[in-house]
Amino acid sequence: CTMSKNLRIGRSYQKKLAGDHRIIRFRCALNNTIGDVLKQRPGWVESKEGEDWDFYWCDIGWLRENFDHIYMEEHVRICHFRNHFELTRKNLMVKNLKRLKKQLERESKSESAKCDFFPMTYELPSEYHIFVEEFKKNPGTVWIMKPIAKSQGKGIFLFRRLKDIIDWKKEGYRANNEERKEETKDVETYIVQRYLGNPYLIGGKKFDLRIYVLVTSYVPLKAWLYRDGFARFSNARFTLDSIDDSYVHLTNVAVQKTAPDYDPEKGCKWSLQQLRHYLTAKHGYETVANVYQQMNEIFIKSLQSVQKIIINDKHCFELYGYDILLDSNLKLWLLEVNASPSLTASNQEDYDLKVGLLEDTLNIIDMEGSLTGNEKRVGNFDLMWNDGPVYAEDGSTDALGGPSYATNTYLGCHNDRKRQLNQLFRSLQNKKTAAG
Amino acid sequence: MASNNVSEVAALITEIICNLNGSTLQAQLKRAAQKEVEKPTVTSATLKSDIISSLKTSGWEKILRNEIYKQINCIPKCFDSSIPFECQKEPLMYMRKAQANWEKRILKSMNSMCTELSIPLARKRPADEQRDLLHKWNEMGTDEPDLSHFRPVYAPKDFLEVISSVRNPNYRSLYGHESEEYPEVCSEHWGLIQVPLEVPKLTELQAKFSEFCSSLPQGGIDDSVDAPTESFQNERNRIARRVLDEKRGVLAQHFCRRGCPSGNRAEMWQLALGVTVDHLAILKYDQLKGYVLQHDLLVDSLIYKDVKLTSVNDDYYFVFEDYLYQVLLVFSRDTTVLDHFVHSSASPPKSYIRGKLGLEEFSVIYPPNGVIPFHGFSMYATPLCYLYSEPIRLYYMFREMYTRYFHRLHSISSHPQGIISLCLLFESTLQSTHPRLFRHLQEIGCQPLKIAFKWLVRAFSGYLATEQLLLLWDRIIGYGSLLILPLLAVAIFLFRQSNLLLITSASGVEGSLADITTLHVVPLLQLILFPT
Known part of the structure; x- marks a missing residue:
C-alpha cells in the first residue's frame, strides 16, 4: 500500500554492456563546483525536472520533504543520510x-x-540551569552563544557576564513573542559553549x-x-x-x-x-x-x-x-x-x-x-x-x-x-x- | 707572511677587547666574578683559578666565547689604521664613486617624491594619532592608507642597470682604448658585469663548500618531509639537540652547513648568529617602538607599500603582514644598524633640517638606520616570520641577517660577498660550465643575469618554496657566505638547459624560469659543485 504512494527512482536503468559504461542520469541541486564536476563526468547526463535519475546531489531541504516518499532502486545514490543532522x-x-x-x-x-x-557545551534554554551552575564555577571564562539552526556566523555572540545572557533571554523572548503572534514559533534553541580563548595564532x-x-x-x-x-x-x-x-x-x-x-x-x-x-x-x-x-x-x-x-x-x-x-x-x-x-x-x-x-x-x-x-x-x-x-x-x-x-x-x-x-x-x- | 698574520691576530684581539670594554657582557662577567669572590671557600691563593673555573661551570665562559666568535665574524679583515677610513670601506676609488652616485640618485628620488606629494620626510604625530597607532600596533595591516601616489624608490631592475654600467677607468683592453667600432671586442666579459674582479674558481668553491659532497647525507635531500630517511633524520635531530644544549655558536654555525631539521632551525640560527633576546633587548625594542609612535616617517609609507606589493600579495606570506610592520618600522628607527656601514661601501643618507640645506652641522641621517627600502626589501624579513612568532625575536634575527649578509646585496662594492662579485661569479660560472647555453641565451638577446639578478638581490626570498628557501639560508649562515646564491642561480639554468636551448626568444626564457617554486635547492647545489 505504502509502496504505491512512493515514487520509484532509478527505473529503466540501462543494463551494463561488457566493456562499456552505461549512461548515468544525475540531478544536482547546486549550481557551483559540483555542477561542473557532474556535467563533465564522462557518461553522465543531467536529467531534467520531473525525469527519472540515478544520482542526486540534493540539498537537505529536498531530502527532508521527499526521502520518505521515494523508493530507490539498488544502484541509486544520494548525497545525504536521512538524519544527517x-x-x-x-x-x-x-x-x-x-x-x-x-x-x-x-x-x-x-x-x-x-x-x-x-569544549564544555550546553543547550539553551533546555539546559539553562545546569549551564548557570557551570558558569558560576568558572568565573572569568568567556562563553560563546550560537543559534543551532543558523550557520556562517549569524547570531553568534560572546559574553563574560551572566547579565548579558539574561538581557538576551528577555530580548529573545520578546522578539519571539512578537513573532509568535503571527506564526507561533518556538523559542530559538542556542548552544552555549566555553569560548576557546587561546587559539594557535600564525602571524597574530x-x-x-x-x-x-x-x-x-x-x-x-x-x-x-x-x-x-x-x-x-x-x-x-x-x-x-x-x-x-x-x-x-x-x-x-x-x-x-x-x-x-x-x-x-x-x-x-x-x-x-x-x-x-x-x-x-x-x-x-x-x-x-x-x-x-x-x-x-x-x-x-x-x-x-x-x-x-x-x-x-x-x-x-x-x-x-x-x-x-x-x-x-x-x-x-x-x-x-x-x-x-x-x-x-x-x-x-x-x-x-x-x-x-x-x-x-x-x-x-x-x-x-x-x-x-x-x-x-x-x-x-x-x-x-x-x-x-x-x-x-x-x-x-x-x-x-x-x-x-x-x-x-x-x-x-x-x-x-x-x-x-x-x-x-x-x-x-x-x-x-x-x-x- | 707569518708576522703579518700575527699582527693581524693581534689587531683583531685588540679590537675585540676594545669592543667588549664597557659592554653589558663585561659588567655581567664582573658581577658574576664578584659574587664568586664573596664565597667563603675562595682563598686568595687560588683566587684566579677559582673564578675562572666557576665562570666556566656557570656558563659565562660559553657566553663570552660566543660573543668573541660573533665579533670575529663581524669585524672586517683589515684593521690597518694607516689606511684611510673610506678606503677600508671600499678600496677601489671607482667603486666608491659609483656607490656615492647611486646614493645621491636614491636620495634625490626620495626627496623629489616628498616635493611632489608635498609631504615631509618626518612629522611628529599628534597625541591622538599616537594613541591610535599604539592601539592597533598588532594589527597595522588592517589599516589601508592611500598609497597609490607612492612608488618604490627603486627596483632591482634599476639597480642592475647601474651596476652593469660600472667601469674601471684604469682598465684598458688589449684592443686599445674603448673603441666605438668594436664595443664587443673591447669588453673582456661577455656578460653584463664589466669590472675586473677576482671571483673564486670552481675548485676553490669545492674546497669551501666541501660538505656538499654527495657522499654526505644532507638536510634537504635525505630528510624531505614526504620521504624522510628515518636514520638520518633521527641522527640530525639528536646532534641538533646536543649542539643546542652545548650552547656554542661556532658549533651551531657549523651544524647549519648540512641543513637544520625544521623543528630546531629557529633556535639553531639564533645560536649560530649569537642573537640573544634579554631584557635589555626587549627594552631597546620598546624604545624603538616608542620612536615609531612619536614620528611618522616617509619611509614608513615606503615600507607599507612594499609589504602590500610583495608579502601581502603572496598566497603564502600574506598571513605575516602585521609582523612585518612590527619589524620593519622599528628597524628604520634603529641607529645601531648604522654600525654596519663601517664595513660596507655604503654610507647612510643625510638630510638637512628645514632651511639649513647643505650645512653639515644641521644634517641628520635619514632614515635613522640609514637604510632606504627598495622594492622587495621586506622580503628579507618575510621568511623569518616562518620561524619566529614573537615579534621581538623576529626583529633581532632580521637585524642580524641584514647587517651581516643582506646589506651587501644592494650596495656597489668590490667586496667578495658584494652583489657585483656575486653577479660576476654567476656569469663566469655559467659561462665556463655551459658555454653553449650562455652563448645561446646571448644570441637570442637574453642576458642570463637579467633573469638571475632578482633572485640574487632578494637572496631568493619569495622565489623558492619556503622550506627550500630556509634550506638555502641554512647554508648562508653555515658558511657565512652569500656565494651560494650565484651557484644556485647557475644550477637552475643548467637544470633547465634542455628547455632553454630550444627557446628562441627572451620572453620565452623569462617564462620558462618564472616559476622556480618546485625546485629543490640542495640537489641543485650538488649538481653545480660536485657534478658526477
Missing part, C-alpha cells in the same frame, strides 16, 4: 559525543579521554581548519579522509579585549566576505600542506605527527558517536566538512561538522581543490562500477576506517607517500592525486582485460 546540528553533535564519552568511561578512562575534543591571526571526510556506510562504518583541505585565516586580529561591555560578533568566512578589505582572489587560506610545513618548521616532525593523530581521533570518535543513530542506507553517502580549531597548546578542538560544506570556490586554487575532492568522491561512490571495493586509496582519499582502523602497510606505495603512520591517513601530505588515479584505473583495466 545528528552529527551536523551543533546541539545534537554534543549530545551524541557526551553519550559516547559516558559509554567509554565505563570501559576505560584512556579511551574516554580521547573524546575530550569538544586566528584560523580554523576545514577537512573533508567521506562516509559511504555507517553499518559497518566506512570512512575516507581527504588529504587536502585548508586553514582559513580570520581577517580580524585575535583579541579578547573588545568583548568587555557589549556583544561582539565573531568573524568567520561568511562575515568576512562583506568586510571592505576582503580580497576573494586571495581567499585568506593556506592549504593543509602549507600548514603542515609551517607547523613542522616550528615544532618538529613528531609534535606535528601527534597533532595529526589527534585529528584522526576526532573523525573516528565523532562518527562512532552517531553510528548507531544514523539510519544506515546503502543508497546514501555523506561528504562532511569538519571545522577544527588548533589551540596554543597544540590541542585540537572540534567546532562543528557540516553536511553541506561550501562548494563555492573562492579562487582558482580553491576551485582545483574542490573539483578534485568531488571527482574523488564520485570515484569512490563508483556508479560506474570500476573499483574492486578493496581500494585503500582513491585519488586524494585514504580509507581511514573500515569497520576498524585501516593500517598503512609497510612497503606499499602509499607508505612512501607520507610519514610512517600506523594508520592509513595522510592529511596535508604530499599529494600526487592525478598520478595515483592513473595508476589505479590502469591496474583495474589490466585486471579486467586479464579476466576477460
